Each structure stands twice: as structure tokens, then as C-alpha cells.
């Protein structure tokens with residue numbers, strides 16, 4: 001399989017270092033607010049890559065994603081709202097995991113919190129100071145970029161060029177305006193941890209180095225994120241990790257393109273964004289996944305209502321065909337098709353090969369979806385004419401479509417993506433029923449229970465509250 005490596009600026013053959021387990025790190029959210037829809041792109045894209053590794057390459061995946069729960073943005077938000085940083089972090093960490101569940105994203109193997117790993121960050125900063133790659137001024141510690149020969153290699157920039165572009169006098173304390181913060185001295189009232197340089201907190205760039213190395217080792221397979229992180233975040237990670245160990249950090253650097261809004265980068269600070277959970281509410285998880293995966297992950301993608309509507313149509317057409325075909329044949333006792341059916345199944349093989357070829361070519365999900373659509377068209381044609389045992393081949397066609405859909409998180413068993421939302425909806429009805437009961441509106445509350453029962457959902461009142469089963 002080939003993947004485009006930002007570090008070498010070309011597609012390279014990818015194999016996990018130990019040929020069994022892919023060790024990958026994807027930069028996670030800063031939990032000061034809900035995610036906007038653009039932030040969901042790396043989440044979906046790298047989930048698809050992970051699922052493809054697991055299902056089609058036979059590799060295990062160690063997938064690590066950090067939760068940034070201490071940062072200037074959190075501190076600002078706390079000051080604005082009068083709440084604590086910890087309260088805000090907890091609320092939006094929960095919201096993040098809820099979103100992953102609704103989008104049917106496989107949970108990361110590890111989701112370390114920055115605040116749970118401060119000691120490791122202090123150790124790294126100490127080591128960088130020992131190696132004269134960092135220096136302390138008045139309780140702050142900075143990385144000395146000119147001391148690291150490889151600085152700029154990921155983003156393909158030279159320090160001299162960067163210098164002319166840098167805003168001078170951001171800090172009088174730095175030796176060089178490009179030097180970045182490793183440890184930040186706490187102002188009164190800010191969250192703080194003790195360190196050899198006084199009380200303060202680590203910088204964001206340090207966090208990802210320590211958390212990736214903790215679970216994946218000094219040199220690991222893939223480091224991924226949005227291409228807005230290439231500089232300075234990922235460049236600064238390399239400077240620290242490779243500066244400290246003298247060994248290569250990540251072997252492959254993968255970056256997705258930005259979601260734009262009428263051509264501009266979507267961002268909270270620009271105000272031209274939509275929250276992910278709101279888009280999800282309107283369009284559902286299948287549509288959002290299809291929307292992203294029907295475009296190449298490295299290209300910029302413009303967010304538009306029409307794009308999502310087209311994705312909704314295209315994905316539901318496939319899903320409906322699969323569901324209808326599966327239910328038509330579910331009750332049939334035999335799986336054995338006849339010669340006509342076998343011929344039809346053989347005719348699908350080239351499309352499967354085309355799917356693999358596309359996915360192997362730098363995760364070209366656009367080509368993969370095109371191959372799936374060809375199978376859908378062929379299956380529909382066959383469905384229109386096949387009779388008797390020949391129709392049983394449709395079972396295998398459905399199984400094939402579900403197999404190819406798996407990495408995309410699409411076209412699975414009916415309703416698999418809805419579980420998170422279903423649960424929320426039923427909880428909503430349970431809460432409503434409880435409220436009606438306290439108001440002695442028993443006719444209405446019983447109606448809720450009965451209507452749910454008709455749908456096959458059983459409510460049980462227990463000492464801990466009402467639970468539901470099917």
C-alpha cells in the first residue's frame with residue numbers, strides 16, 4: 001500500500017515497522033468547545049485508514065489520540081464563563097466521545113489526557129535543556145530552533161525565510177522570535193503544576209511528543225492530523241522528539257486537507273463554521289461519512305448544503321438496496337446459488353480488485369466508492385432478471401458490499417450507525433414519560449410505553465431508574 005508522506009513529499013510504500021502492528025497517532029481535540037464540522041474530517045478519514053488496515057491488510061492497529069485538556073483556549077473559556085478549566089474539559093471530552101459514538105468511529109486504543117501526563121512532559125523539557133536545545137527565562141522555557149539542524153524539514157521551510165515572516169517582539173524574552181514555548185509560567189489563578197522552573201503548565205507541542213512516545217515508542221509508524229498542523233505544531237514536535245532522542249520520530253506524516261467555506265478555511269475564530277453535532281442531527285452519520293469519503297482526503301473540500309444533500313441521496317440509495325436485498329433473502333434457508341448466480345458473482349471480482357487498488361493508492365476512497373457503485377449497479381441489473389436459485393447469489397453480493405463498506409463505516413447492518421442516536425431518542429422518551437408520571441398524566445405515560453413496545457422496545461422500571469431493551 002502507498003501513502004503520501006508529507007515528510008518526503010511523495011507516495012511511499014507503507015508497511016508497519018514490525019510488520020504486524022501499525023502504531024499511529026492522530027492529534028486530538030482541545031476540549032474547550034464542541035467540534036466544528038471541519039474538525040470531523042481527520043476523525044473520519046483516519047478511522048477509515050485504521051479500519052482498512054485491520055480488515056484488508058490483516059494488521060493490528062494501536063491508535064492513540066490525545067485529549068488536550070489544558071491550554072490557553074480552555075483558560076480563556078473558563079474566565080469567560082466563570083467555570084473551572086476541569087469542568088469545561090470534562091463537558092467537552094464527554095461531548096467528543098459522544099460524537100465519535102454517533103459517527104461510529106472506532107474508539108482510540110488510548111485517549112490520554114494531557115493533565116494526566118505532566119511528569120513526562122517535565123522530563124522531556126529537562127532533557128532538552130540538558131542538551132542545550134532549550135533554555136529557561138524567568139519561569140518560561142523555550143525551544144532553541146537554531147540548535148536543531150532539521151528544523152523546517154516537514155513543512156519545507158528554512159529558518160531564514162521564517163524569520164523574515166515572523167512577528168518580531170512577540171516576546172522580549174526569546175533569543176529568537178521562532179523559538180517556541182515548552183513550559184509556560186502560570187499567571188495568578190491559572191491551573192498549575194510544580195516544575196524545576198516554578199509553577200506552570202506544558203505547551204501543546206510538548207504534549208503530543210510525550211503522549212505518542214509513551215504508547216508507541218520513540219520511532220513509530222504514522223503521525224496524522226489536519227494540514228493546518230504541519231506548521232508549527234508538527235514541525236515543533238519533530239524538533240523536540242528527534243532533538244531529545246537523536247532517532248527518527250514518526251516514519252509517515254499524513255495530513256488531510258481543510259474543509260473550506262466558500263473557499264476560506266473553516267474555523268471558530270473566523271466564525272464561518274457549523275457545529276459537527278448540529279450537522280449530524282440534520283443529515284445523519286452516513287451522510288457525513290459519505291460526504292467526506294467521496295472526496296480525496298488530501299484535497300481541500302468546500303462545505304455546502306448541496307454537497308451534503310447529494311451525499312445523502314447517494315449513500316441512502318446504496319443502503320436501501322442492500323437492506324431490501326438482505327431482507328428479501330434473510331428467510332431463505334439455502335445459500336447455494338446456481339451457475340447463473342456464480343457467473344454473476346465472478347463478474348463482480350474486477351470491481352473488488354479496483355476497490356483494493358484504489359484504497360492501496362493513498363487511501364483513494366473516491367475510487368473505492370466508484371467501485372462500490374459499480375457493484376450496486378450490476379447487482380440491481382441482476383436483481384431485475386434473476387429467478388430461482390440464481391437470486392441466492394444476491395446474499396453474497398450483499399456480503400461483499402458490506403465488506404467493502406466496512407472501512408468507510410458505511411453500508412453495514414441496518415441501523416448500525418444509529419445506535420448512539422437511538423439511545424438518546426429513547427432516553428428522551430423515558431424522561432418525558434417520567435415527567436408525565438410525576439404529573440399524574442398516566443394515560444399519556446402509558447401510551448409512550450405501549451407505542452415503544454409496538455416498535456419492539458421494552459421499558460423496565462428498576463430501582464436505578466428506567467432502562468430499555470429490545
Ligand SMILES: [Zn+2]
Nearest residue numbers: 027028208233
Ligand atoms: Zn498534536
